[in-house]
Amino acid sequence: MSDVVVIGAGFAGLEVAKGLGRAGIATTVIDRHNHHLFQPLLYQVATAALSATDVAEPIRKILRRQKSVSVLFGEVARIDTAARQVHMTCGERVSYRHLVLASGAEHGYFGHDEWAQWAPGLKTIEDARHIRSQLLLTFERAERTTDEAERRRLLSIAIVGGGPTGVELAGSIAELSRYTLASDFRSIEPTATRITLVEAGPRLLSGFSTDMSDYARARLERLGVEVRTNEAVEDVGPTSVRIAGEDVPTGLVIWAAGVAASPLARQLGPTDRAGRITVDETLAVPGTDGLYALGDVAHLADADGRPLPGLAQVAKQQGVHLGRSLAAHITTGAAPTPFRYNGRGNTAIVGRHAAVFEQGRLKVKGWIAWFAWAVIHVYLLVGFQHRFLVSMQWLWRYLTYDRGARLIAGDYVETPDPAAPPAPRDRQRTPTPPGVAR
Amino acid sequence: MSDVVVIGAGFAGLEVAKGLGRAGIATTVIDRHNHHLFQPLLYQVATAALSATDVAEPIRKILRRQKSVSVLFGEVARIDTAARQVHMTCGERVSYRHLVLASGAEHGYFGHDEWAQWAPGLKTIEDARHIRSQLLLTFERAERTTDEAERRRLLSIAIVGGGPTGVELAGSIAELSRYTLASDFRSIEPTATRITLVEAGPRLLSGFSTDMSDYARARLERLGVEVRTNEAVEDVGPTSVRIAGEDVPTGLVIWAAGVAASPLARQLGPTDRAGRITVDETLAVPGTDGLYALGDVAHLADADGRPLPGLAQVAKQQGVHLGRSLAAHITTGAAPTPFRYNGRGNTAIVGRHAAVFEQGRLKVKGWIAWFAWAVIHVYLLVGFQHRFLVSMQWLWRYLTYDRGARLIAGDYVETPDPAAPPAPRDRQRTPTPPGVAR
Numbered sequence: 001m002s003d004v005v006v007i008g009a010g011f012a013g014l015e016v017a018k019g020l021g022r023a024g025i026a027t028t029v030i031d032r033h034n035h036h037l038f039q040p041l042l043y044q045v046a047t048a049a050l051s052a053t054d055v056a057e058p059i060r061k062i063l064r065r066q067k068s069v070s071v072l073f074g075e076v077a078r079i080d081t082a083a084r085q086v087h088m089t090c091g092e093r094v095s096y097r098h099l100v101l102a103s104g105a106e107h108g109y110f111g112h113d114e115w116a117q118w119a120p121g122l123k124t125i126e127d128a129r130h131i132r133s134q135l136l137l138t139f140e141r142a143e144r145t146t147d148e149a150e151r152r153r154l155l156s157i158a159i160v161g162g163g164p165t166g167v168e169l170a171g172s173i174a175e176l177s178r179y180t181l182a183s184d185f186r187s188i189e190p191t192a193t194r195i196t197l198v199e200a201g202p203r204l205l206s207g208f209s210t211d212m213s214d215y216a217r218a219r220l221e222r223l224g225v226e227v228r229t230n231e232a233v234e235d236v237g238p239t240s241v242r243i244a245g246e247d248v249p250t251g252l253v254i255w256a257a258g259v260a261a262s263p264l265a266r267q268l269g270p271t272d273r274a275g276r277i278t279v280d281e282t283l284a285v286p287g288t289d290g291l292y293a294l295g296d297v298a299h300l301a302d303a304d305g306r307p308l309p310g311l312a313q314v315a316k317q318q319g320v321h322l323g324r325s326l327a328a329h330i331t332t333g334a335a336p337t338p339f340r341y342n343g344r345g346n347t348a349i350v351g352r353h354a355a356v357f358e359q360g361r362l363k364v365k366g367w368i369a370w371f372a373w374a375v376i377h378v379y380l381l382v383g384f385q386h387r388f389l390v391s392m393q394w395l396w397r398y399l400t401y402d403r404g405a406r407l408i409a410g411d412y413v414e415t416p417d418p419a420a421p422p423a424p425r426d427r428q429r430t431p432t433p434p435g436v437a438r
Numbered sequence: 439m440s441d442v443v444v445i446g447a448g449f450a451g452l453e454v455a456k457g458l459g460r461a462g463i464a465t466t467v468i469d470r471h472n473h474h475l476f477q478p479l480l481y482q483v484a485t486a487a488l489s490a491t492d493v494a495e496p497i498r499k500i501l502r503r504q505k506s507v508s509v510l511f512g513e514v515a516r517i518d519t520a521a522r523q524v525h526m527t528c529g530e531r532v533s534y535r536h537l538v539l540a541s542g543a544e545h546g547y548f549g550h551d552e553w554a555q556w557a558p559g560l561k562t563i564e565d566a567r568h569i570r571s572q573l574l575l576t577f578e579r580a581e582r583t584t585d586e587a588e589r590r591r592l593l594s595i596a597i598v599g600g601g602p603t604g605v606e607l608a609g610s611i612a613e614l615s616r617y618t619l620a621s622d623f624r625s626i627e628p629t630a631t632r633i634t635l636v637e638a639g640p641r642l643l644s645g646f647s648t649d650m651s652d653y654a655r656a657r658l659e660r661l662g663v664e665v666r667t668n669e670a671v672e673d674v675g676p677t678s679v680r681i682a683g684e685d686v687p688t689g690l691v692i693w694a695a696g697v698a699a700s701p702l703a704r705q706l707g708p709t710d711r712a713g714r715i716t717v718d719e720t721l722a723v724p725g726t727d728g729l730y731a732l733g734d735v736a737h738l739a740d741a742d743g744r745p746l747p748g749l750a751q752v753a754k755q756q757g758v759h760l761g762r763s764l765a766a767h768i769t770t771g772a773a774p775t776p777f778r779y780n781g782r783g784n785t786a787i788v789g790r791h792a793a794v795f796e797q798g799r800l801k802v803k804g805w806i807a808w809f810a811w812a813v814i815h816v817y818l819l820v821g822f823q824h825r826f827l828v829s830m831q832w833l834w835r836y837l838t839y840d841r842g843a844r845l846i847a848g849d850y851v852e853t854p855d856p857a858a859p860p861a862p863r864d865r866q867r868t869p870t871p872p873g874v875a876r
Contacts, residue, residue: 033846034574034578034844034845034846035844035845035846051489051490051491051492052489052490052491052845053489053490053842053843053845054489056845057842058622058844058845060619060622060623061622061840061844064621064622065621067624070624070625071624072582073578073582073846074582092582125845125847126847136472140472140511144510144511144512144530181498183502183503184496184498184499184502185498186505186508186509187508383842385831385834385840385842386842388830388834389827389830389831389842392826392827392830393823393827396823396826402499402823404491404495404821404823404824404827405491406472406473406496406499407472407473407490407491407494407496407563408471408472408473408511409563409564
């Protein structure tokens with residue numbers, strides 16, 4: 001039996017495992033992926049700027065030196081808290097004395113799960129590859145169609161949600177279409193791609209102060225992004241999205257609006273509106289023995305009674321704290337100590353030379369924040385190899401506007417566009433003659 | 439109507455398109471992938487050393503400056519040579535005056551297509567990702583099973599075919615298991631993985647001289663690879679492969695034995711035993727008007743009457759030749775000129791410090807050939823960014839034995855091992871206690 005089972009090897013779970021491993025406590029880490037994912041850069045995989053392997057690191061490799069920690073690659077079906085066992089979907093059961101739930105969050109469609117098929121979200125490597133393929137495919141399809149209205153639809157991309165992910169995606173797709181793809185096609189002008197960013201609340205980046213929101217909006221608009229705030233998405237279909245009563249034809253819709261905690265949270269006790277389980281200040285689930293939760297799956301109120309935000313730094317700090325506190329508790333019987341969050345600032349990127357950074361009263365925007373954003377993210381990547389390769393690719397992209405990872409997965413070649421009209425028969429292809437200005 | 443339609447954007451097709459583009463000839467390049475693939479390094483993607491995007495370059499980007507060339511992303515259903523039209527699977531038809539077939543080769547299972555499901559081959563990015571996932575999964579499954587015989591089966595990998603791809607895969611998998619994964623697991627010893635390389639012919643690397651074959655065999659055996667020559671694979675199943683009458687239990691079988699030309703070849707005329715269409719020395723299909731074939735899909739006899747080998751340099755030289763010759767023919771009416779192959783040497787890599795290189799009487803093996811192999815392959819990569827990133831990753835791997843691209847695609851988590859016994863119930867997980875020597 002493991003002393004501790006940790007479910008999830010994200011920022012939170014990994015830190016717990018490292019802390020327990022350092023103390024030599026028998027620990028099993030369960031994850032349904034074999035890799036830890038650096039989610040803050042996942043949008044760059046979705047927009048063909050980085051490759052999937054740049055933001056993923058094998059969990060076994062990270063925990064290689066913690067000999068008391070073993071990694072179990074598989075999916076949890078349910079948790080039997082009475083018997084203190086985790087049931088895996090493959091049928092295996094894993095017994096524990098202490099259970100740490102760090103299974104993170106998933107997309108949330110506000111009760112409209114049927115939208116998921118038309119508006120993919122961005123949480124996993126597969127999500128990022130799927131969005132990348134769909135994004136590149138909408139340009140390919142537009143290049144091939146002869147119908148002008150259809151072409152306009154295909155070259156219309158909507159992003160739902162004005163938080164950091166939505167803003168980053170909108171900025172990155174704008175730069176992809178305005179610069180990277182500018183001279184790749186013969187029949188279409190990728191630079192004319194319509195990009196709509198929809199936010200139901202009154203402003204973008206609501207976690208930042210108002211002037212930062214205004215700055216992000218202005219920068220996106222300068223890149224040609226249509227920013228629509230105070231407007232809700234009312235429906236998502238295969239060829240359009242309804243925004244505040246208006247049907248906007250779309251070739252691609254990306255969902256960056258809602259997150260919902262991992263459904264495992266509900267098995268440990270009562271959850272909040274976002275599906276998170278409430279924990280006390282020691283990160284234990286109140287009224288239970290040996291159950292802990294942290295990161296995006298946990299609801300921990302700060303001094304003002306608001307839940308801590310779903311940020312990597314919150315998850316990481318909680319993981320470090322719980323790893324130490326639980327190790328001390330197991331080895332010496334010490335009482336668990338309370339967690340205190342130490343905000344290290346919040347940053348989001350809009351595009352080239354444009355980012356925002358905020359810590360308390362310190363507010364920075366523009367190219368200094370942009371440079372700080374890049375340095376912080378490279379520093380936070382796990383492993384020297386990733387830091388180096390990502391830096392070099394960013395430098396290359398900065399100098400050339402090029403993006404190397406423009407890969408459409410092969411399984412997509414035969415995917416018919418669900419909304420495409422029947423292909424024209426006997427179309428005469430007429431490439432632009434040489435020397436003609438475009 | 440395009441003057442020329444080129445089917446396939448591999449080494450051959452791309453060079454033809456570049457040549458025609460330089461002469462301003464209206465050309466359409468059709469490919470079922472959006473990327474050109476640098477196949478000589480694909481085995482490194484399959485063995486987690488490089489990422490997929492490192493060996494793929496968008497076709498549109500490569501041909502961006504050839505304004506008379508357009509790229510059509512889609513699959514060819516059939517060729518109507520009478521009407522001079524290419525029919526796409528989506529229903530579109532593309533008319534041409536000259537057709538260049540450069541659609542390459544696929545796996546060939548010698549009439550046993552049912553083996554494909556158990557013994558994946560390596561031709562596309564998806565193939566490489568699939569093999570990588572299956573390769574990493576067999577270690578994951580071995581770590582989880584409690585049955586000793588089952589564990590031995592899962593840690594047994596067979597590679598069918600002793601040509602360059604088979605030798606490279608065997609060497610790379612040996613190094614992955616002996617070094618990279620050595621301390622990643624708790625229940626298994628990846629270093630004990632049984633690796634079998636099977637070749638039906640009398641020796642490995644039959645395209646090289648005998649002493650090179652002997653050297654490759656000795657180096658592989660030193661890495662612990664079991665090399666079986668003069669033994670044919672008689673059957674492939676989900677859990678074993680029958681080699682010369684003996685059933686060898688396997689966790690993974692990789693097919694590197696046979697190639698068959700793209701089936702489109704048969705639509706242009708009579709083909710040889712490997713499905714290749716015979717062309718004359720101008721690369722035209724004899725007895726036709728405006729039909730050309732080159733690269734792996736074409737059979738062109740050398741001075742001794744033997745077909746030229748399926749090498750990148752053959753395809754590339756043929757492409758350069760046909761691009762020029764056809765451009766001159768179209769613009770000035772000049773008669774097509776004959777192609778002469780200029781062999782620039784042949785190289786294959788076995789492992790660290792171990793490769794072979796041969797050109798005529800010049801034969802080099804060992805670390806000089808290994809270094810030459812690396813320089814040649816970096817040089818041949820398309821684009822500075824790829825050259826730089828691949829070099830850096832090789833340097834990193836050389837220094838650390840680490841491989842960064844150890845990514846199991848998420849869709850695999852629920853894939854049950856077809857041959858796995860029912861999962862044990864209520865198994866007690868016992869991680870190695872800290873401080874215990876392993």
